Amino acid sequence: MAIANGNTPESNVDVLIVGAGPAGLMMAEWMAKCGINARIVDKRGTKIFNGQADGLQCRTLEIFDSFDFGHRAWIESNHMLEISLWNPDSQGVIHRSDRIPDTIPGISRFQQVVLHQGRIERFFLDSIASCSDIKVERGVMPTGLEIDESKAEDNDAYPIKVTLRHPSEEEATPKQSSTSTNGSSIQDGLFRSNLAPDDTQDLIAAAALADAANTTEIIHAKYMLGADGAHSWVRNQLGFKLEGDSTDYIWGVLDIVPITDFPDIRMRCAIHSASSGSVMVIPRENKLVRLYIQLTTADKTNGGARVDRSKVTPDIILQSAQRIMAPYTITYPYNLGWKVANVVKGISDRSILKTYQSERRKIAQDLIQFDHKFSRLFSGRPAKDIMDEEGISMDTFKDAFQKGNLFASGIAVEYSSSVLVVKPSAYSGVGAVSQKLAPGIEVGKRMPSVKVLNQSDARPSHFQELLKSNGSWRVVIFPGNVKNAIQKQRLGSLGERLASSDSFLKRFTPPGARYDSVIELLTVHAAPRQEATVFDFPDVFRPFNDVEGWDYWKIFVDDESYHEGHGELYRTFGIDPQEGCSVIIRPDQYVSYVGKMDAYEDMEDFFSGFMVSQISSKGAAGSERADTDVSVAVI
Numbered sequence: 021m022a023i024a025n026g027n028t029p030e031s032n033v034d035v036l037i038v039g040a041g042p043a044g045l046m047m048a049e050w051m052a053k054c055g056i057n058a059r060i061v062d063k064r065g066t067k068i069f070n071g072q073a074d075g076l077q078c079r080t081l082e083i084f085d086s087f088d089f090g091h092r093a094w095i096e097s098n099h100m101l102e103i104s105l106w107n108p109d110s111q112g113v114i115h116r117s118d119r120i121p122d123t124i125p126g127i128s129r130f131q132q133v134v135l136h137q138g139r140i141e142r143f144f145l146d147s148i149a150s151c152s153d154i155k156v157e158r159g160v161m162p163t164g165l166e167i168d169e170s171k172a173e174d175n176d177a178y179p180i181k182v183t184l185r186h187p188s189e190e191e192a193t194p195k196q197s198s199t200s201t202n203g204s205s206i207q208d209g210l211f212r213s214n215l216a217p218d219d220t221q222d223l224i225a226a227a228a229l230a231d232a233a234n235t236t237e238i239i240h241a242k243y244m245l246g247a248d249g250a251h252s253w254v255r256n257q258l259g260f261k262l263e264g265d266s267t268d269y270i271w272g273v274l275d276i277v278p279i280t281d282f283p284d285i286r287m288r289c290a291i292h293s294a295s296s297g298s299v300m301v302i303p304r305e306n307k308l309v310r311l312y313i314q315l316t317t318a319d320k321t322n323g324g325a326r327v328d329r330s331k332v333t334p335d336i337i338l339q340s341a342q343r344i345m346a347p348y349t350i351t352y353p354y355n356l357g358w359k360v361a362n363v364v365k366g367i368s369d370r371s372i373l374k375t376y377q378s379e380r381r382k383i384a385q386d387l388i389q390f391d392h393k394f395s396r397l398f399s400g401r402p403a404k405d406i407m408d409e410e411g412i413s414m415d416t417f418k419d420a421f422q423k424g425n426l427f428a429s430g431i432a433v434e435y436s437s438s439v440l441v442v443k444p445s446a447y448s449g450v451g452a453v454s455q456k457l458a459p460g461i462e463v464g465k466r467m468p469s470v471k472v473l474n475q476s477d478a479r480p481s482h483f484q485e486l487l488k489s490n491g492s493w494r495v496v497i498f499p500g501n502v503k504n505a506i507q508k509q510r511l512g513s514l515g516e517r518l519a520s521s522d523s524f525l526k527r528f529t530p531p532g533a534r535y536d537s538v539i540e541l542l543t544v545h546a547a548p549r550q551e552a553t554v555f556d557f558p559d560v561f562r563p564f565n566d567v568e569g570w571d572y573w574k575i576f577v578d579d580e581s582y583h584e585g586h587g588e589l590y591r592t593f594g595i596d597p598q599e600g601c602s603v604i605i606r607p608d609q610y611v612s613y614v615g616k617m618d619a620y621e622d623m624e625d626f627f628s629g630f631m632v633s634q635i636s637s638k639g640a641a642g643s644e645r646a647d648t649d650v651s652v653a654v655i
Contacts (some may be wrong), residue, residue, distance in 0.1 A: 027558040034243040039248035045144035050357025052152035054491040063161035077126035086489040089143040097133035104284040112294035165257040270315040272337030276352035296343040358607040433465040442613040457601035460593035471587030476572040480581040499622035500600035515558025546597040549579040
């Protein structure tokens with residue numbers, strides 16, 4: 021670290037992450053897994069308490085599992101299996117009107133769960149520490165941002181200059197509680213705890229924060245990622261603003277250990293009252309229950325004026341819940357990272373960064389539109405009968421609720437055509453792209469999962485478990501029945517192309533790197549497992565290493581397991597065992613391409629569209645890059 025002007029330290033970093041909530045930690049996780057020189061800073065201090073977004077959708081758990089800590093969340097969380105819908109009867113008394121599964125059966129091997137956000141952050145922190153030296157630097161806030169546009173296209177330059185200030189511990193630890201009318205202390209819910217095993221690290225961090233208070237430093241970065249929340253400092257510095265329509269409805273949130281005679285308190289519930297609003301019940305871990313409670317938008321005692329949000333207390337929120345749930349009583353005593361990592365490592369050119377906005381912007385817009393629609397459906401008065409046009413139809417609400425679950429789960433996310441997603445007939449650079457070869461593996465969506473067996477030892481695994489989030493692309497070959505002479509010959513020809521010295525598998529892998537560090541080759545065949553061995557496959561499908569020997573964890577089979585049934589992958593995905601197919605899967609488990617099993621040229625054209633050759637004509641690794649224009653600061 022250099023010293024500027026004799027007193028202000030300066031240093032270089034490839035990636036600077038601002039914000040250490042779940043989004044920032046997800047970015048740091050990708051940097052750690054991919055070996056990127058990165059720093060992550062957060063203006064909050066060391067001791068923080070309560071969570072906000074504690075629900076984990078099934079797709080989130082799939083991602084956590086790919087980072088190797090999904091099991092920790094699964095064990096500790098409260099699992100939500102059923103949703104109970106409560107609506108008023110003809111007399112205005114709420115009753116259970118329906119029950120539906122919380123997660124649509126069959127869409128994932130996981131279901132929706134709820135877990136304290138601090139625990140989620142702790143899993144990220146432990147995972148990051150296990151594979152890198154990246155640590156969250158708390159009590160550090162950015163105060164200045166400069167971008168040297170003249171250096172933006174220089175891959176070795178650090179065009180972003182950020183001034184960081186270390187505030188005092190008091191500044192970095194905002195107020196965390198208030199007092200209710202009965203004198204009890206109420207946490208305000210804005211802050212959370214990482215729930216460290218003990219306080220030692222917190223005390224050390226607090227001491228370091230005190231020593232560095234009111235000092236500054238300057239960071240020079242290649243890329244800067246803003247993950248600092250709704251009121252993002254990074255967003256504001258770049259001239260953007262948060263957009264979206266506000267709602268007329270006011271909602272309160274309570275986390276309580278409930279004392280109640282409401283029979284479904286340990287199930288997720290959507291409760292509509294006749295005239296007092298709505299409640300969403302979310303059962304949590306450790307006997308806790310979270311209540312999302314609709315508050316009246318107008319104060320009848322004040323001439324119908326809107327409720328003053330600043331005067332909403334926990335007692336007022338609870339009283340509203342009691343009115344809605346009457347006659348029952350109630351009281352009380354957590355896509356961008358891998359793309360940046362691939363560019364920083366020199367594996368991909370910068371063109372892939374443009375896909376972040378094109379892919380996620382539409383998803384965000386769809387989410388805002390759905391949230392706006394659903395909040396009005398949930399907040400509206402239930403219809404009294406079919407002639408009540410001003411009321412909300414409960415059939416309409418139920419349908420929206422189920423569709424919303426599918427959307428919110430992430431399973432329904434679909435990316436449009438781009439350099440990273442080859443839709444059929446939409447990408448002129450790739451020829452024989454055919455969704456018909458595998459209708460169950462949809463291009464642009466996340467790779468679905470069923471059980472497969474390892475060819476060498478018969479161990480069953482969910483296919484998604486093979487797709488670890490380590491920055492690697494996957495080329496998956498489904499050769500069908502390899503005992504068929506035609507299929508075996510096609511697979512042999514493909515193996516020769518893949519093993520050639522100028523194969524894309526070798527051309528885009530840095531010299532000296534592991535053979536599967538950039539593009540991993542996986543195979544799932546459909547012949548009876550006991551009639552085949554790994555040695556029936558060309559060497560490239562089972563790489564050999566002088567130290568580790570043959571790689572037995574690349575070839576799998578769609579067959580019956582001894583104890584866990586048959587995944588029936590080929591039938592589930594609609595793949596013809598006499599034809600097969602090939603699939604390219606991105607590092608984030610989304611499907612980029614589906615084509616013929618032996619369509620080597622198509623696969624090569626795809627990777628050549630954005631990847632950087634590691635073997636140039638001059639013999640220098642990583643010297644070829646596409647000349648693209650892309651912003652160097654990303655939110």
